Amino acid sequence: MRYSKNIWHPCSQMKDYETFKPLHIVRASGCYLELANGKKIIDATSSWWCKSLGHQHPRLKAALLQQADRFEHVIFANTTNDKIIALSNKLTSLMPSLKKVFYAGDGSCAVEIAMKMSLHARKILQEPQRKKFITLSNAYHGETVGAMSVSDLGLYSEPYTAMLFDTVVISSIPYVSHQNAALWSNCDAYWEQIEKQLLPWAETATAILVEPILQGAGGMKIYSQDFLKRLRAWASLHHVHLIADEIMTGIGRTGKMLACEHAGIEPDFLCLGKGLTSGWMSFSAVLTMETIYDLFYDDYETGKSFLHSHTFSGHALGAAIAFEVLAIMEEEKLCERAVLLGAHMYESMLAVANETGQLTNVRGIGAMVAADLVSADPSRRLGYEVFQKAVDLGALLRPLGNTIYWLLPLNAEMGVVDELRGITIGAIASLVPSLRRRGARSEQE
Amino acid sequence: MRYSKNIWHPCSQMKDYETFKPLHIVRASGCYLELANGKKIIDATSSWWCKSLGHQHPRLKAALLQQADRFEHVIFANTTNDKIIALSNKLTSLMPSLKKVFYAGDGSCAVEIAMKMSLHARKILQEPQRKKFITLSNAYHGETVGAMSVSDLGLYSEPYTAMLFDTVVISSIPYVSHQNAALWSNCDAYWEQIEKQLLPWAETATAILVEPILQGAGGMKIYSQDFLKRLRAWASLHHVHLIADEIMTGIGRTGKMLACEHAGIEPDFLCLGKGLTSGWMSFSAVLTMETIYDLFYDDYETGKSFLHSHTFSGHALGAAIAFEVLAIMEEEKLCERAVLLGAHMYESMLAVANETGQLTNVRGIGAMVAADLVSADPSRRLGYEVFQKAVDLGALLRPLGNTIYWLLPLNAEMGVVDELRGITIGAIASLVPSLRRRGARSEQE
Structure with missing residues (x-):
């Protein structure tokens, strides 16, 4: 109903939108996007890597208004x-x-x-x-x-x-x-x-x-x-x-x-x-x-x-x-903050890899961590499946092909990383029948 | 003093800025730019043709703020x-x-x-x-x-x-x-x-x-x-x-x-x-x-x-x-308004041509009029001279080479056109010694 048929979205096969409708955003704040259905999800890649201080930063809004006057x-x-x-x-x-x-x-x-x-x-x-x-x-x-x-x-x-x-x-x-x-x-x-x-x-x-x-x-x-x-x-x-x-x-x-x-x-x-x-x-x-x-x-x-x-x-x-x-x-010394946040992100992605056994080549620098899905079935779009499941579980985690990555705002709270870890485990686990129960457990951590 | 030496301005030979410093903008409103020295000048080309509803339109500012919230x-x-x-x-x-x-x-x-x-x-x-x-x-x-x-x-x-x-x-x-x-x-x-x-x-x-x-x-x-x-x-x-x-x-x-x-x-x-x-x-x-x-x-x-x-x-x-x-x-039916405004702009540019005898090929459509300087001296940058003089007289009128044009906001008041006519006559007249007195007279109209 909400989905406008006259928009051609960027970087998309529009036919995919038939089965996975675009998320209807009504608000955003910090690391979170609020959807029309009331759900809040993590913007895990900072909206294509740009929202480095998160959404709706009050000082940035104030700067905008001051200049707009x-x-x-x-x-x-x-x-x-x-x-x-x-x-x-x-x-x-x-x-x-x-x-x-x-x-x-x-x-x-x-x-x-x-x-x-x-x-x-x-x-x-x-x-x-x-x-x-x-x-x-x-x-x-x-x-x-x-x-x-x-x-x-x-x-x-x-x-x-x-x-x-x-x-x-x-x-x-x-x-x-x-x-x-x-x-x-x-x-x-x-x-x-x-x-x-x-x-x-x-x-x-x-x-x-x-x-x-x-x-x-x-x-x-x-x-x-x-x-x-x-x-x-x-x-x-x-x-x-x-x-x-x-x-x-x-x-x-x-x-x-x-x-x-x-x-x-x-x-x-x-x-x-x-x-x-x-x-x-x-x-x-x-x-x-x-x-x-x-x-x-x-x-x-x-x-x-x-x-x-x-x-x-x-x-x-x-x-x-x-x-x-x-x-x-x-x-706010956010470069130093990015290093601290990144260290926690890196440890957490390693935990996802250990927990699921489905990730390889975990890598990270600053406030970015990434890892590649160990694809057992090249005919499946595994990254896309993880993306869809992650949305269900609470994160906009848009992989690059089969590369899963987190790129949070530099000022994200450590707790967001923990939440993202659970969601990512759950999303990856859903791909692999034998992992589903463990994945479900992790979500509740 | 105000001129920052570390900025490389677009579409500029920076050496020109030695003798003609950039205008220091502090505010803008409708068709006008307000300079740090208190002067107000007409933005005669709508800031590279983009400010079609003028500066600081209150409804546009309100729309910005509402979305920014x-x-x-x-x-x-x-x-x-x-x-x-x-x-x-x-x-x-x-x-x-x-x-x-x-x-x-x-x-x-x-x-x-x-x-x-x-x-x-x-x-x-x-x-x-x-x-x-x-x-x-x-x-x-x-x-x-x-x-x-x-x-x-x-x-x-x-x-x-x-x-x-x-x-x-x-x-x-x-x-x-x-x-x-x-x-x-x-x-x-x-x-x-x-x-x-x-x-x-x-x-x-x-x-x-x-x-x-x-x-x-x-x-x-x-x-x-x-x-x-x-x-x-x-x-x-x-x-x-x-x-x-x-x-x-x-x-x-x-x-x-x-x-x-x-x-x-x-x-x-x-x-x-x-x-x-x-x-x-x-x-x-x-x-x-x-x-x-x-x-x-x-x-x-x-x-x-x-x-x-x-x-x-x-x-x-x-x-x-x-x-x-x-x-x-x-x-606000601004397309119709653009036609009316443009008709007055066209008549006014014809008046500039008649008054100065220095313009040829006066042309116009909608809220755009243009004319070419009849250059007597190809070694001079006549358009640039007109630009500088026009700033003195009260308009940011940035010619394309020797083409003088007006491209005002679609909702500009007719009076702005009259003001611009006087300024343009004065600026062009300053190029030609014999016209200077007539140009000065036109400015006072």
Whole structure:
């Protein structure tokens, strides 16, 4: 009855909605979504990884209202305002060499702006041969044409091949489950193989794109910080830019303000989105170095201007919220909090794995844990079955294929993790007849 | 002092800001921006064409607050809510055959989603040869890689060539100044030449993209409705999709709710943004036909799902505002109002042309009028000089090169037009020594 037949939902096979109707949301608060039927369920993946301070944060609402009383948005070419200045000061204090901010709307747009700046810089530098982008296997940088071209989506991007440009994809990434893995600190065993893949492009690459430390849509994969460090060094040596897409990892998700900090490196371009406004609205930023900015800085007649004109660049409501997000992160020490929460999440996911025997490769960093279903029956959509059962049991837990993951707000109460553990055990147990009774028991814990 | 050195503004040569500091906005209301120095100036282009109901509309603010009290945003895969259902019902009532809505963040993303749907449909239809996009000369569809590939930006896109795909650009567009031009109703004289350009692609094109009736960034150019009608007929005959990018033209700008209505046609895909929320935030929509949607509707295992996953798809705050925008448009009959306002704008721009003798090709439709500076000195940036002078005189009038245009909120008072006329005369007169006294006189009118 509630289900509108005229909506085409994102990332969905709409036929699935015949048998599993969309959840009718009426309210949301903290980690919880309230449904029209009165039920409250956990938003276990922070609404596609963006609601890093949870829903309805009172300070963020207050920041929105305060700005809404002054102005909501004014063209950001040739204008400025206190809020965007304050936000820019905060953002450019995140990393010593990232001193300039360009604002955009969504994450993929931020990635494309960084890519365009890199390529445009080559023209100004008279290095026209440098036009290749390098990306990592399992990379995801968004789904507009440019962002998709540098993503490693396999079959999913196949229908769009006619629009995509060729990208170099580096494989043999040194993945780890945890920061205590030996590979985390030393990926020597992998590096030779990786460098071999990079070297042919040393003179023709303009930039390497990475999701630092944690790859999201590609399956919540964590890789060695030493790898990122070496990648940065290699890029610097060969004058290749490093673009860090921290749209998912940034603003505390991995237990550091920026995931790049794990490797102690700074990229040439840094992209922020999602958690930047704690998912209040589409608002993104590209940070870059003064040396890049300076290339474009010249008399108008020289034709070096970067003319990208995003209607909502510098959006005042978004800026007001982002400023408050950064203030809260700082005041409430939420990076440290993410580490504590994450430790409990990791232990709890291990408990789910032990209890069900259906999970492998439990991995975690900051406030993210993931594990893969040991599929006995590849003809079944096990992740989707877990998703449906979890909703029944009280959590919106939307797996990536057969990868189950939790990505709670950084300020979630520890008790939410315990609740989620029970629900996840119950949902997984329902797949396996012999586990059903144990699963039911766990729910009551 | 106020100017932040760490911001890289959009669509700007930052060196220009040395001599012309960004305007420091503190408030905005209706058609006016209030600066830190206490001055109020007219937002003559509705902040890049998005603030179609002006700044700080009380009903839109109320809609924002009401939704902000419930929830700001929840992942839109597998969820729904009353507001998005209500908005979708309104949007799918705009045109009889556009019965499905997919939501996105910004305008270029909406354009790229329509393009991806078109190309993906070809794969499902087993028409792999249909992969070419056709666009019009002077087209502008956005600046992400896909949107830029189908835009006709000339030199501006040159630095990004390595990322762009080839598009067919149709020239000899039958431009008009006004709906009373003969060409408006009959473009027979142009059609043969146009059809000749289209025909080679009849079997290999997937879609034609148009900004219906009014091309924006390409220079505020108006074209024959008969041309759009014929283009639609040609596309249907050859099974080519028509993508209407109404991001700027939609929601009343041209005096019709949708610019396509001027030609009495319906596209296969319709993209809305900007005015959809009256520029309150980045929020866009792609409407399409049931027949397109049905192609993707099948069992999950068939692999036909459209998996584009925009984090902020179906954004609840944006939906609440967009719903209210559509309600206001209807209740206050703002399309009719745009026609009345536009008539006064057109007469007033003609007066500017007469008074200054510096404008040619005065043109207008709905609440948009434009004219080109008769440049006597191509080495000067005349449009930029007019812009600077206009700010002094009281209007943020940001020309496109040497094209001066007004694009006021649809609900602007007639008096604002009169004020703008005086300012524009004064700004243009300042370029030409002999006109300065007359210009000064006009300002006092």
